[in-house]
Every structure is written in C-alpha cells, then in structure tokens.
Amino acid sequence: MEQINKDGTRRELTNFNVQMIALGGAIGTGLFLGAGQTIHRTGPSILLVYLVVGLFFSVMMRAIGEMMYKDPSQHTFVAFIHQYLGADFGKFAEWSYWMTLILAGMAELIAIATYIRLWIPNVPAWLIEILILGILSIINLSIVRLFGKTESMLSIIKIIAIIALIFVGIWMIAVHHKNPVGTSAGLGNVTKDYTAFPHGFREFLNAFPMVFFSFEGMEFIGITTAETKNPRQVLPLAVKQVVFRILIFYIGALFVIMAITPWQQISQSSSPFVQVFQIAGMPAASQIINFVVIVAATSALNSAIFSSGRHLYQLAVESDSKFLSKLRHVSKSGIPSYAVLFSACLMLFGPVLSAFKALSAAFSLVASICGDIYILVCILTMIAHYRYRQSSDFMEDGFKMPAYKILNPLTIAFFSFVFITMFFNKENVIPAVGALIWLIVFLTVVKFRKIKESPDTIV
Template sequence: MSDSAVHPDHLKRSLSNRHLQLIAIGGAIGTGLFMGSGKTISLAGPSILLVYLIIGSMLFFVMRAMGELLLSNLQYKSFIDFSTDLLGPWAGFFCGWTYWFSWVITAVADVIAIAAYTQYWFPELAPWIPAVLCVLLLLSLNLVTVKLFGEMEFWFALIKIVAICALIVTGLGLVAWGFKSPSGNVASLANLWNDGGMFPHGLTGFFAGFQIAVFAFVGIELVGTTAAETADPRRNLPKAINSIPVRIMVFYVLALVAIMAVTPWRQVVPGKSPFVELFVLAGIPAAASLINFVVLTSATSSANSGIFSTSRMLFGLAQENHAPKAFARLSKAAVPSRGLLFSCLCLLGGAMLIYLIPNLVTAFTLITTLSAVLFMFVWSLILSAYIVYRRRRPELHAASAFKMPGGVAMCYVCLVFFAFVLVLLWQQVDTRQALLASPVWFALLAAGYFWKGRRGAQLQAESA
C-alpha cells in the first residue's frame, strides 16, 4: 500500500454549513463578552453599544474582503495562501507565524481562565491540573477527525447562544414587567439615557471602551482558516460571513441593552460578570454556577479554536516552505497531527510560564493586548492583499459573486481605524507595555525570514 493511501496529502472538506455557521458565531462571541462587559460598561457607559457596533462593522468588511479573496481561487486554503500569492513570500511567512503566535497566546489566556473557573467548584485543586487536563482532552479530540472539532465547536457555541438569548429574554421580560430591584431601581429602557446621556464620561470614556472591546472580537476570522475543510465553500462561506452583522446586533448590542436596562450602568460592578448579576436579580439562585459553566465552555471553545487554527497554520506554512516540512504531513484521519502536538506543547509551556508571574491580572492585560495588536496586523494584511488583488486581478473581481461592499476605499477606512485603535492602546500604561513588546516579535520573525532565505540560497548553491 502506498504512503499517500495511508497518509492523505490534503485536508478533507468535512465541515458542513451547520458547523461553519456555529464556528463563525463561536468566533464572534469571546469570553470577553461574559467577563469583560462589566469593565467596558463602567468605562464607557451606554456609549459602549456604539463601540461594539463600530468595531463589528469594521471587522465585517475585513471578513468580506477575506471571503472574496478565498472564493476567487479555491486553491487558497487560508489567508497564508493569498498573502503569499498577492503580497509575496514574506507576507505569508509573517501572516502565518503571527497568526499562529496570536492563537497560542490567546489559548494560554483561555487555559489559565479555565483553571480559574474550575476553582469556583474545586477550590482545593491545584490550578495546573485542570489546565493540563483541558489541553490533553482538546488535543486527543482534535487528533481524531476535523468533523469532531466541528461537532465540539457546534455544541460549545450553542451553549453560549442559549445563555445570551436567555439573558436577553430575561432582561427584556423584567423591563416589560417594570421590575423593581431591592435597591429601588426600576427596569426600563430609559436607564440607557437618563443618567448622563449616552456619553456620560464624554469622548474619553467612549474611546477607553475600544481597548477592551477589540479583544472580544478576536477569532472572528476563524471562518477563513476552516475554508479548506468546508464542504461547498462557494455556498457556505458567504452565508457564514453575511450573518456576522446580525450576530453582533443580537449577541453584543441586545445583550448589553438588556443588562443596562435592568441595572443602571453606574451600578454595574467592573470586576463582576453582569450576566450573573442579572440572573440573580431575576431570582435564579443557581445563576452564578450556570454562568460559570457557560464561561468555562466559552474559554474551552476559544482554546479549542486556537488549537485547531494553529495546527492548520503550521500545515499551510510548511506547504509554503515557511516551516519544517514535518508539519505538512497529515495523519490517516487527514489531520495535521504534528502541528497539533507542537502547538499544544507551546500552549502548555506558555501556561506554566504564566504561573511564574505573580500578578495574573497584569499578565492577562499584557497577553490580551499583545494578542489584539497581532490580530490587527493579520487583519491589516488581509486588507492589503485585497487592495493588491483588485489592482492585479480585475477580471477575477468582475467575475466574483461575493464582492466586498465599498471595495478598496473601505479597506483604507478599516486600516485607518486599526491605526486609531493602536493610538488608543498607547494612551494607557498597561496596554502600552504590550504595544512596546510587539516589535520584538516582528524582529524575531524578520531574523527567521532572513535566516530561511540564507539557508535556501546555501542549499541551492550546494546542489548546483
């Protein structure tokens, strides 16, 4: 039996529309919404609704640009491929490795969050035990088949959706009933504007909300890394991308409206999950345990997405000769198992390193800011690739059935917006540290790319 019969040489299109839709939803709802919304509300007040709408709108255009590029050539497996093709090998190298690193550090944060949430039920348990068990469980499930990844993500995302829909229905129900809390507050939509208006902290508070809200959208581009394993991408990819605005309206805007209508924004505690507080007010005593379970599955879902996407990135990088050839080898189940193992080892190493940093909050802020900066770099490369595609391949754009609205002009608007967010990140001391750390990563990548070029030239000279 030939080796290719045992080990396939390409990824299988095993993900259905059902999987893709829920992976896209799961990517758009991060742990940040459940845990970080308290802090964003206290910073920006009701204007936080506009913050989420603006960021969501910009990222929708990034996703549309990515969608048109992926469908312009079905040989493109992910954004590494079109970055390499349109911008050059350096872009594929920088894009792939940056995306890989972004997800590893995001997954490190998720695994630490999982350890913290598990301690809610098992306070005596050493935090490294659930962290290691979670990584081993996700690794073993991802090694089986890509369909199993899609199935896990489907159920993880469904739990998040049910929790948010329950919150919206409960909140709007309390408003309709005219519920009065023990502290004397009446649930009403007027709570959104009758205490200092929509911008109670002025533009300063409004801009402060952007710093944390960007983290909540990390992973929205995950649809692009599943393209090579999606059945009928021409039909399913546009459906998944086009549903992003509706998701942002329902899952972010309506959820935050429900929270602030029941609990006036000044009374939202930054360090607590407003989801728990609302269910407690509604008289559901198990609210804290329920939301803890939802946040636990949300963090597991994000770590699962990280493990999946990093292994696919390593596979793509190896195919483009940007990573060791070993990562391009698939298992019998058409899964890049070596990439999975390597990413999980890095993830465990990162998780162990975090326990050496005494202040976890400082570590989290550093990790999430660094992650957001690197994700914005990847999103910017997608937009840059689209601008080049429009200039070089006008015939493909003309033939496209999934054209990006606003075209090149909208790409420039999004790029200016990302630059504006970087300026905002520079304003705060804690986020500035991560911003200053990011050039170190790019310097390492530049050195790696230069070494790879030198090595390639040497091998060519030897074989000549």
Template sequence: MSKNKDNINGGLNRSLSSGQMEMIALGGTIGVGLFMGSTSTIKWTGPSVLLAYAVVGVLLYAVMRALGEMIYITPGTGSFADYATDYIHPLAGYLTKWSNIFQYIVVGISEVIAVTQYLNFWWPHLPDWISGLVVVITLTLANLASAKAYGTLEFYFAMIKVVTIILMIIIGLMVIFLGLGNNWHAIGLSNLWKHGGFFTGGFKGFMFSLSIIVGSYQGIELLGITAGEAENPKHAIVASVKSIVWRILIFYIGAIFVIVTIYPWNQLAAVGSPFVETFTKVGIAGAAGIINFVVLTAAMSGANSGIYSSSRMLFKLSVDKEAPSIFSKLSKHVVPNIAILTI
C-alpha cells in the same frame, strides 16, 4: 500566486458543514470577555459602549465581506495568509502565519488557565495542573479524531453560549419593560442617560473602548482557516459572511443593552457578573453555577479553536515549505497530527 494554489487545502478532508463553520466563527468571537469582562469595557465610555460595538461591527462587516469575496475564489486552509503573500509580499504572508500561531498559543494557554479557575467553583481543592492536563488532553484528542469532531465540539460549545445570551436578552427585556423580578415595576430606559449622560467617558473614553472592542471580536477570522476543510466551501462562505456579522451584533449589542439599561453603568463593578445578577434577579436558582458552566465552555471553546487554528497554520507553513516537512504529515483520520501534538 501562492505556492500551493493547485492544492489549496493541502490534502485535508472537506468535512465541515456550513452550520459548523458559522458556529465556529460565532463561538470564536463570543468568548469569556462578554460574560465576565464586559464591565471593563463599559467603564471607559458608559452607555455609549452600544454605539462603539455598532461602529466596530460595521467595520468588521466590511472586512469580512472583502475576506469572504477572496475566500470564495480560493477557499483554502489559512487563506488570508495566502492573500498577504499574493497581494502584499511573501514576507507578509510568512509573518501572518507565525503571528497567528503564536497568538493562538497564548490564547490557548490563557483559556486553559481560565478553565482551571472555573472548575475550582465546584472542586476548590482540585489541583490546577490536573484539571489543566485533563482539558488539554480532551481537546487534543478531539482535534486528532477529525476536523468534523472538532467542528461538532465547537458547534455545541458555541450553542451553549448563544442560548445563554438569547435567554439573557429575553429575560432582560422583560425586566426593563415589564418589571419581571422587580415587583412588576418596569425599570425603563433612564439608566442609559441618568448617570452622567450617554457619553460618560467623552471622546477619549469612546475611542479607547473601540480598541478593546476590536479585540473582543477576535476569532471571526477562523472562517479563513476552516475554509480549507469546508464540505461545500462556496455555499458555506456565502452563508457565513451574510449571517455571522449581524448575529454577532445582535448578541453583543443585545446583551450589552440589557446590562447598561438594567444596571447603572457606574455601579457595575459592584454587581460582579451582570449575567449572574440578571438570572438571579428573576429567581433562577443556581444562576452562578449556570454562568460558571457557560464561561467554562466558552474558555474551552477558545482553547479548542486555538489548537485548531495554530495547528492548521503550522501545517500550512510546512506545505508551503516554510517549516519542516514533518508538520505537513496527515494521520489516517486526515488531520495534521504532528502539528496538533506540537502545538
């Protein structure tokens, strides 16, 4: 069994609520890619991208259900790394921890770079290094404050994304079936098959889209890292696993359905951001600014999760005596401050 089985959270406080855990996993999965990069996935397979998201979602549910069952028994920090150690080999667990750290370092850096570009929308002459430094300092301070502070910040980041997607879906359905913003002439569903059929990319395009979509769901595994600081871990894990997958499927499939139904899939490249265009279509002033704010918070959410996840894994390595002991030091706020600052 894992080396720290008697102290599975390594001395960290259990302060994250069930709602925060759900929103952390949800927010980590719904990122900038849905708002700005969905057209790149659609171009490979056309409207059948809806089926591709559903297929990956079903597989994701099976994985999350299995992970949830194991976390329920041993809800510790970085639990899935422990499972790799316990059920495969210690080397598998070791590599899982380091790969998670490096993955989120890369993700965090890319998200901070994205934030600097989004801020240029309002302040085009602001030097990138200044905006990047402000973002890194802000998120680092939030993570140093407490796990609850991180959870609260992530909760509101995720809420902004969720509300935007819900509005997008509601407005989109009104455009499709009632003709809102289209002189009350319903657009209908014909764009799902009119422009080359449902499977425009054939089998090859469909399979290639699956590989991209799997990557877009990245972040849901944060449930296995936050478990060590969950207030009521068993209740939170059950609630999260039961709800998180179908919520993600609704948000992803709902938003993509609206996009490929309103706009011909092969003209999306000329549309820009479908979210901006949809809000503009129904007369919402400042749609570009609204979506820019949303993707800004989405990028900050990704960087925030990167700091949290990688610092906890570095902490976990130290607790398991696989990294210098200094990284397992806890501050008076009961957070691994050395690990956070190092990351």
C-alpha cells in the same frame, strides 16, 4: 459524497458548523466577564462602539470571504498576505498569528482550570489542564466532523445563555421589575442622564481596543474553508449572516443589561450576566455563569488548537525547512496531525509559566503584545485584499466586497486608528510598542538572512 483535497485533508464541515465556529470564536469570556468594564468606561455609548467596530469587522470578513471564495483550498486567510504582499510580510503574519493562537490557547487553558477549581478546589490545576487539553487534542486529531460538532455544541450553550439573558431582561423591562437597590427595569435606564463621554473622551477612545479584541475569532471562517463542504455555497452565507448575528447578540445583550438597571450601578468587577440573573431572583446565577464561562473558554481553546494546527501546517507547506517538512503530515482521517499535536503541546507551557510569578508576568506581557499584533495582521489582510482586487487573480463573478475602493481604505484607516488609541492608555502602550518592535525586528532579520544567503542580490 466525501470531498477530499489534494493534500489529503477532508471537507467535512457544514454551513451550520462554520456559523457556530465563527459565533463561538467571537463570543468568548470577554462578553460574559468583561462587559461590565466596557459599560463602565462609556455607559450607553458602548453600543455605538460595538456597532462601529462590528461594521468594520464585517468589511474585513467580506474581504477574507472574497479571497477564500477565489481559492478555497487555502488553510488560512493569512496565506493571502504571503501571496499578495510578499514572503516577508507573509511570514511575519503567519508566524505572529500562529504565536497569538498558541498564547491565547495557554490563557484559555489557565482560565478553564481556574473556574473549574471553584467547584473542586482540591484538584490540582495542572491535572485539570492536562486532562482538558488531552480531551480537546484527541477531538482535534480524530476527524474534522467531530471537531465541528463539538464546537457547534459549545457555541450553542453560549448562545442559549445570551438568549436567556435577553428574554429574562425583556420580561423584567415589561413588568418594570423592582431591583434590590430601589430602581426599576425600563428602557429609560438607557437614556436617563445620558452623556456621550461620562468619564471623558479618553475613556471613550480606550473602549475601542477592548471592543475590537472582543470580536477576535470571527475570522476563523477564513481558517475552516479548506475543510468545509461546498465552500463556494457555504462561505457567502456564513460571512453575511454571522456578523449581524454577533452584533445582535452583543448589542442586544448589553442594551438589555443597561435597561434592567442603571449602568452606573453595574459593577465592573463581576459579570453583568450574574448581576442580571441575581436581580431576577436566581440565586444560582453565579454557578450557571461559571459553567458558561468554562464552556466559553473551552470553545476558545478548542478553536485555538484547530486554528494553530492549520496555520503551522500552512507554514510547513510553504517552508523549505527540514524540521517544518515533518509537520506536513496529514493523517488518514484528513488531519494535519503533527502540526495540531505540536501546537497543542506548546500550550502546556501556559500552566508551567503561570506557576512562577516572574514568568507569569512575562507571559502576560508577551500575550498582550501578541494581541496587539493581531491588529497589524488585520491591517495587512485588508492591504492584501486591495492588492488582490488589483491583480490578475481577481475573480469577476466571485463573492465580491461592494465598494472596495472606498470601504477597504476606510477599514485600514479605522484599524490603524484602533492601534493608535492604545498609545493613549498606559496599560496598552508597552504592548503596542512591543508589537511595532516585533514587526521591525522580524522584517529586519528576514532581510538580513536574504542578504547573507545571496550577498550579490540587491534587496
């Protein structure tokens, strides 16, 4: 039986779709292309970094899951910040997260065109970008079920690539495969000459933000709930399973890579996946991984269109603005179509900005700032969950986070620690300062507007 919400949106996503969307959101180009850089920073200790970050992300997912279980009608988990921390922080989180998704979509669109042009260099990048964005927009504007199937298919391709790497790696380790540089695959490569901080403690700290952002997208579970069949059955399963699967994929893949060849010999300028398959004697490795990277970027863009549309729709529902009221439209197929279309159209500015060097640099800076704002949204989400547990809304027989009085503050402290570590890296310090400035300016403007509209009200 078809499940239709009061606002006209439809619950058509299955447990499998939700699992694949969450896996696909968190397994992106960062793993396939950027893993070499994270390994280079800390060596085998990177496994510990992934484990720690992954466990704290699992706590946040339990927090999001608990709130969404209580109210599965919400189209975004960020709505709970609005509900439990007030409209000021709520608007900051909703607008900031929406902006982050738009900029992420722009970046993925540019990446897709870049990697496709390695095969067809004579086709203009802008044409590729318009075609890809058009196809994905049509998918997102049709029916939720089609989006779920498309995203599941894209995620499966990424997962197959990781599983293939792990199985090839296990075979190479089992037969002590001889590498071109004279070393042999073996578990001893992981522990040989081990030091916790091979490039110093600061590089170890710098690995935390990189790994943190590699898990970004896992929270998409908290955006699909309002359009998921039987959410109170699906949500607990998805939250419990997806975190550990991602940890297995990340830690398993990185462990195998470092076992095949000593980590000191892994290049940080090229994909470690390509390096491993080439060592295994697969000359077409770079072409295969190029295809997987295109799939990963397409999956991320597809999710960005879906998520940004739902966030903008949520903002429109909560706003009294005449302009935003037009974005409350829900199509006959249950899609907040105007919000999705508006968000997708904004992503077209990515290719335009990338065409101009000065604007491209500005775009990169703004994208970095938005990335750092994501940490602030995560912190606010955890605070909102703590407030929820203290409120009369608390659902005693719901999907509860265990030991929230301990785990919730610990997670807030850890996310704060990750944000602070960015000030120890000259590449991250300006975006981190920019994120704080954005928070202060946004809240100041909101307060000023309140005073202007109600001068007799003491705020």
